[in-house]
Amino acid sequence: MQTNEDGTITIGVGLISVGWMGQLHSRAYSNLRYAYPDLGIKTRLVHAADTAPARAQEAVEVLGYERASADYHEVLNDPEVDVVSICAPNFLHAEIAVAAANAGKHFWVEKPVGRGEDETRAVSEAAAAAGVVSTIGFNYRHAPAIEHLKQLIADGDLGRITNVRGHMFADYSADPRGALSWRFIRNLAGSGVLGDLMGHLVDLVQYSLGPIAEVSAVTSTVYTERPELPMGTGTHFALIEDGEMKPVENEDYAAMLVRLSDDAAAPGIVGTLEASRVAVGPRASYGIEIYGTNGSAHWDFERMNELHISSGLGAAHQGYTRVMASPGMGDFGRFQPGAGTSMGYDDLKVIEAKKFLEAVAGRTAVNSNIQDALSAAQVISAAERSAAGRSWEASAPVAGTTSATSATAANA
Numbered sequence: 233m234q235t236n237e238d239g240t241i242t243i244g245v246g247l248i249s250v251g252w253m254g255q256l257h258s259r260a261y262s263n264l265r266y267a268y269p270d271l272g273i274k275t276r277l278v279h280a281a282d283t284a285p286a287r288a289q290e291a292v293e294v295l296g297y298e299r300a301s302a303d304y305h306e307v308l309n310d311p312e313v314d315v316v317s318i319c320a321p322n323f324l325h326a327e328i329a330v331a332a333a334n335a336g337k338h339f340w341v342e343k344p345v346g347r348g349e350d351e352t353r354a355v356s357e358a359a360a361a362a363g364v365v366s367t368i369g370f371n372y373r374h375a376p377a378i379e380h381l382k383q384l385i386a387d388g389d390l391g392r393i394t395n396v397r398g399h400m401f402a403d404y405s406a407d408p409r410g411a412l413s414w415r416f417i418r419n420l421a422g423s424g425v426l427g428d429l430m431g432h433l434v435d436l437v438q439y440s441l442g443p444i445a446e447v448s449a450v451t452s453t454v455y456t457e458r459p460e461l462p463m464g465t466g467t468h469f470a471l472i473e474d475g476e477m478k479p480v481e482n483e484d485y486a487a488m489l490v491r492l493s494d495d496a497a498a499p500g501i502v503g504t505l506e507a508s509r510v511a512v513g514p515r516a517s518y519g520i521e522i523y524g525t526n527g528s529a530h531w532d533f534e535r536m537n538e539l540h541i542s543s544g545l546g547a548a549h550q551g552y553t554r555v556m557a558s559p560g561m562g563d564f565g566r567f568q569p570g571a572g573t574s575m576g577y578d579d580l581k582v583i584e585a586k587k588f589l590e591a592v593a594g595r596t597a598v599n600s601n602i603q604d605a606l607s608a609a610q611v612i613s614a615a616e617r618s619a620a621g622r623s624w625e626a627s628a629p630v631a632g633t634t635s636a637t638s639a640t641a642a643n644a
Contacts, residue, residue: 233314233592240272241593246313246337247280247297248304248328250287253342253369254280254319256578258295260585261317267566267582273589281307304328308335315365315592318342322427323420326351329366333358338592340585342369344431344612345605347422352609356602366602367588370435372518373600374583376575377531377539377555379562381522382440382636384529385497389543391526396437396490396503398521400429401514404469405484411461411470416480424482426451426612429518430507434608435600436520437505438635442496443607448624449615451483454510484510488615493629495637498524537574603632 234242245261247254261275280291281304288300304320307313308331318328318341326346332339333355345368346352359366372378384390404410414420415428438444459475485508492501511517519532527543530552537557542550556572559565563586567579587599607630614625 236274240274242274242276243589243592244276244278244310244312244314246278246307246310246316247291247295248282248307248316248318249320250280250282250284250291250295250300251319254282254291254317255295256581257317257319257340257585258291258297259578260581262296263582264586264589267563267579268586271586271590273593275589276312278312279307279310305331308332308337313337315340315589321414321420322422323347323414326355329355330358333362333364336362336364338365338588340367340369340588343605344422344427344609345602346609347420347427349606349609349613351422352602352606356606359602365588365591365597365599367584367591368600368602368605369584370432370439370600370604371577371580371584372432372436372533373439374562374580374587375531375533375536376557376562376564377537378436378440378520380555380557381520381529381531381539384541384543385440385522385524386636389526390522390524390528391545393441393496393498393501393522393524395501395523396441396492396505396520397523398433398437398503398505398519400433400507400518401511402429402509402516403511403514405455405509406512407471408455408458409471409473410455410458411472411475412458412478412480413461413470416458416482418481421482423612423616424453424480424486425484425507425509426482426486426615427609428507429509430486430488430505430615431608431612432518433505433507433520434611435604437490437492437503438604438607438633439600440497440520440522440636441492441501442636442638443493443629443633444490444611444627445493445629446491446624446626447611447614447618448489449486449618451486451615451619453480453482454484456480483619484508486615486619488618497636497638499638536577537571598634600634601632603630604634606630607633607635
């Protein structure tokens with residue numbers, strides 16, 4: 233990390249895995265200059281790693297990295313790399329994140345960080361021991377409408393929050409011809425839709441309302457077999473005709489009853505959360521509904537730039553009003569000049585990159601962090617235990633998260 237004569241800071245970036253998400257991280261770093269010209273932080277794309285020669289070449293020729301390697305350790309050992317983006321398949325996240333921390337590199341890692349609570353805790357401990365900054369790919373918390381909803385809750389505009397309802401329904405595995413990729417194999421993916429989608433929903437709830445303390449869960453595997461996909465020959469979006477059928481080892485659908493902790497945004501908050509990767513109809517319907525004694529609000533990622541709000545008990549026109557995201561809500565004004573001109577998914581990653589690098593630079597840290605990931609992983613582990621034992625299971629509090637609390641609301 234270099235401080236320039238004009239006071240700006242240049243941060244050297246490393247990338248591990250040049251797939252779709254790696255490309256997205258790279259564009260996010262590059263687009264900081266346009267969205268945040270006053271940030272005082274510049275990025276230098278230094279070193280990328282990918283085992284596929286064509287992707288390594290793409291990192292240099294298309295994305296703009298100065299050099300590329302086949303071995304991710306070369307990125308971690310590069311003295312000109314200050315931060316590293318970890319965009320490899322899920323089962324490699326923990327291994328690489330621990331190695332990054334041990335190498336003294338700040339890291340931005342996609343979720344789930346580990347194949348369960350134990351691996352995620354190992355990353356947390358490594359990051360703490362090394363004193364490095366971490367950021368987690370919890371994309372949806374950065375949507376301006378979500379940031380506005382979080383503020384409405386903290387300001388008490390919805391009254392005392394009583395319950396929450398959330399869902400994350402995707403169709404990427406709705407076709408039974410969908411290939412048996414690593415996502416369906418337990419020793420590679422860990423849990424199924426719990427870790428893949430429910431983790432995002434748990435983060436949304438905890439970020440906006442507060443920690444989840446107890447869960448009661450049920451899971452099901454809708455398609456118990458899928459046609460085998462040789463490793464490295466395609467993605468979980470691939471469809472295979474007449475392939476050899478092999479067992480699916482984790483869940484397609486999960487639901488949870490939740491109780492939030494006593495220090496959440498209000499006492500006694502309860503709710504229901506659902507996730508599915510085999511829903512027919514929703515494409516990426518990731519929604520949250522929050523209900524209070526004076527109003528309610530709901531948001532869905534498929535209409536990311538809208539928030540539906542009902543506020544004011546007994547008002548003459550009580551009911552939902554569609555509010556379009558606009559400047560003044562989160563970082564919307566950094567991307568668009570006015571409501572109705574929508575932001576997109578890629579913009580959320582630019583916000584994520586900005587928060588990450590600000591924390592690396594020693595400024596106020598408002599980024600998601602490894603403790604948030606550990607808290608979400610604990611909730612998912614509790615859900616797995618609950619589904620197996622048909623019981624209520626507790627999730628212990630985690631220090632250092634960015635979860636909302638009653639104190640957050642009081643200080644708003």
